[in-house]
Amino acid sequence: MLPLTCLLLLLGRAAPAAGEYGLEITNNSPITTGAQATVHASLSVKNDSVTSDLYHFNWIYAPLILIQKSEQQFNSVIKVTGEFPGTFPVSVWVTHRNCWLCQPVARNVTMLQITEFVTGNLTIAQIEDSRLTTRGSSSSAGAVTRISFCLHDPSHFFKAASFVYNWDFGDGVYQITKEPFVYYNGSSAGNRTVHLKVIAEWEQMGSVLHERETVQKTGDFTTALELSDAVRSVNVVGSRETHVMENLSLSLHINGTPPLALCWLIKAECIPLDGEKCHLVVVNGSCYNLSHTFSYAGQYCLSVRVENGATVLQTYHPIRVRPAGIHPGLFVLLCIAAVSVVLGLVLYTTFRSATQQKDLVEVADFDFSPLSDRNLSPHSESGCGQICCRSCFLQSSQEAARESHELLLAFYKPVKTYTV
Ligand SMILES: *[C@@H]1O[C@H](CO)[C@@H](O)[C@H](O)[C@H]1NC(C)=O
Numbered sequence: 001m002l003p004l005t006c007l008l009l010l011l012g013r014a015a016p017a018a019g020e021y022g023l024e025i026t027n028n029s030p031i032t033t034g035a036q037a038t039v040h041a042s043l044s045v046k047n048d049s050v051t052s053d054l055y056h057f058n059w060i061y062a063p064l065i066l067i068q069k070s071e072q073q074f075n076s077v078i079k080v081t082g083e084f085p086g087t088f089p090v091s092v093w094v095t096h097r098n099c100w101l102c103q104p105v106a107r108n109v110t111m112l113q114i115t116e117f118v119t120g121n122l123t124i125a126q127i128e129d130s131r132l133t134t135r136g137s138s139s140s141a142g143a144v145t146r147i148s149f150c151l152h153d154p155s156h157f158f159k160a161a162s163f164v165y166n167w168d169f170g171d172g173v174y175q176i177t178k179e180p181f182v183y184y185n186g187s188s189a190g191n192r193t194v195h196l197k198v199i200a201e202w203e204q205m206g207s208v209l210h211e212r213e214t215v216q217k218t219g220d221f222t223t224a225l226e227l228s229d230a231v232r233s234v235n236v237v238g239s240r241e242t243h244v245m246e247n248l249s250l251s252l253h254i255n256g257t258p259p260l261a262l263c264w265l266i267k268a269e270c271i272p273l274d275g276e277k278c279h280l281v282v283v284n285g286s287c288y289n290l291s292h293t294f295s296y297a298g299q300y301c302l303s304v305r306v307e308n309g310a311t312v313l314q315t316y317h318p319i320r321v322r323p324a325g326i327h328p329g330l331f332v333l334l335c336i337a338a339v340s341v342v343l344g345l346v347l348y349t350t351f352r353s354a355t356q357q358k359d360l361v362e363v364a365d366f367d368f369s370p371l372s373d374r375n376l377s378p379h380s381e382s383g384c385g386q387i388c389c390r391s392c393f394l395q396s397s398q399e400a401a402r403e404s405h406e407l408l409l410a411f412y413k414p415v416k417t418y419t420v
């Protein structure tokens with residue numbers, strides 16, 4: 001009776017089409033010898049009308065040793081272990097539960113890797129460390145790299161083990177840690193290869209002598225580390241003072257690996273250029289020249305933000321814009337020059353009067369002129385001094401007043417025209 005049912009079933013199903021079922025098989029290898037691997041098989045039925053059927057999962061895992069097996073309607077999980085390293089196929093096929101002789105509806109195979117070493121992964125993360133300096137001409141930013149080892153031990157085989165990690169950074173730097181991670185502070189940019197030797201050690205009862213024995217497993221890991229250079233410093237070279245309508249040229253010297261994204265902005269205040277609108281330029285070298293002409297006097301700030309792949313650096317350069325006109329220093333020079341000219345005149349007239357006094361005997365009629373000259377010269381001297389000093393004083397006080405006025409103006413009208 002049973003074979004007939006089976007035959008009927010077979011005929012009824014007429015050899016299931018390959019596309020009707022899917023059987024996915026996965027495993028969590030590689031594992032270390034002695035540890036357990038989990039193999040998971042999952043049947044998917046594409047035709048909804050046959051989902052009520054029951055299925056049976058058949059496994060082939062030899063020479064691995066079965067630890068555990070479980071089965072649900074469309075899933076089956078087995079846990080296996082192996083004493084020897086190698087790559088082992090584990091296959092599964094699914095049949096209808098009530099028809100052992102029927103053709104399997106689906107089959108699949110997975111390769112399980114067993115190694116005598118510790119298994120795991122090395123991961124690299126570059127930690128950004130950008131410090132912002134306010135009003136400084138330069139600052140340094142370093143990128144610290146975190147290299148971590150992630151143990152792959154799904155069956156907690158190493159739960160009693162203690163680990164030692166030997167790191168070799170490929171640049172002559174070695175480090176031994178108890179933690180599975182290190183912070184690597186690369187001094188120079190470039191590519192290097194990081195080697196890690198993991199040593200796991202634990203005690204267990206010996207299988208032969210039933211004595212405590214120490215077991216050791218090791219693992220060697222290698223990863224490529226690409227260190228991008230951080231922007232180390234930004235220096236603004238140029239005057240901190242200029243005049244209205246004067247062409248101020250500034251040089252930005254950047255210590256960092258190009259290409260660098262540089263963004264600059266001149267405003268009344270120093271601004272951290274974070275998403276702010278600024279003049280973005282890509283700098284290929286280590287120097288960028290900018291020139292700017294100010295239309296209004298006042299206090300300004302050049303904000304610069306430099307960025308390369310790894311780091312962001314910000315710097316500020318205060319600029320004082322004086323009103324157009326004669327520089328106070330120049331004015332003092334002019335005053336001195338004027339005084340010298342006047343003194344020269346005085347000396348000249350004194351000399352001339354002396355010679356004229358000689359002529360006095362001959363020409364007594366022109367007696368007044370030297371007197372009037374003498375009267376005039378001290379007057380003119382003090383007069384010029386007064387004028388000079390007063391105008392010096394006047395000039396500077398006027399300038400101060402104008403500046404404070406224009407500083408206010410600048411405060412309300414901070415945006416200026418830029419010329420690169
Ligand atoms: C076998 O399993 C793999 C991994 O899950 C899957 O990608 C593949 O489609 C499966 N093959 C069949 C015929 O179901």
Ligand SMILES: *[C@@H]1O[C@H](CO)[C@@H](O)[C@H](O)[C@H]1NC(C)=O
Binds near residue numbers: 047048049050
């Ligand atoms: C699903 O299976 C039924 C009977 O087994 C069949 O009649 C139907 O055509 C199938 N549907 C699809 C989409 O294959």
Ligand SMILES: *[C@@H]1O[C@H](CO)[C@@H](O)[C@H](O)[C@H]1NC(C)=O
Binds near residue numbers: 030119120121152
């Ligand atoms: C290592 O990491 C990659 C990606 O993070 C992952 O795909 C792979 O399975 C990991 N290998 C192990 C042994 O953990």
Ligand SMILES: *[C@@H]1O[C@H](CO)[C@@H](O)[C@H](O)[C@H]1NC(C)=O
Binds near residue numbers: 142144185187
């Ligand atoms: C990295 O090294 C630089 C100099 O080589 C040092 O100034 C800096 O403090 C170091 N950073 C860390 C996190 O060790």
Ligand SMILES: *[C@@H]1O[C@H](CO)[C@@H](O)[C@H](O)[C@H]1NC(C)=O
Binds near residue numbers: 189190226
């Ligand atoms: C580092 O490696 C990357 C990719 O492997 C490559 O693009 C880059 O040029 C290398 N840098 C150096 C300094 O060798």
Ligand SMILES: *[C@@H]1O[C@H](CO)[C@@H](O)[C@H](O)[C@H]1NC(C)=O
Binds near residue numbers: 248291
């Ligand atoms: C300012 O000077 C620089 C060179 O010093 C020049 O390239 C630029 O064109 C000048 N700008 C103006 C507006 O004169």
Ligand SMILES: *[C@@H]1O[C@H](CO)[C@@H](O)[C@H](O)[C@H]1NC(C)=O
Binds near residue numbers: 282283284
């Ligand atoms: C910077 O270099 C890139 C490619 O190396 C080039 O396309 C670009 O024109 C250069 N820019 C300048 C300003 O030199």
Ligand SMILES: *[C@@H]1O[C@H](CO)[C@@H](O)[C@H](O)[C@H]1NC(C)=O
Binds near residue numbers: 287288289
């Ligand atoms: C910037 O200006 C300096 C002198 O003012 C000059 O030597 C240098 O070549 C300039 N650099 C660029 C990139 O124009």
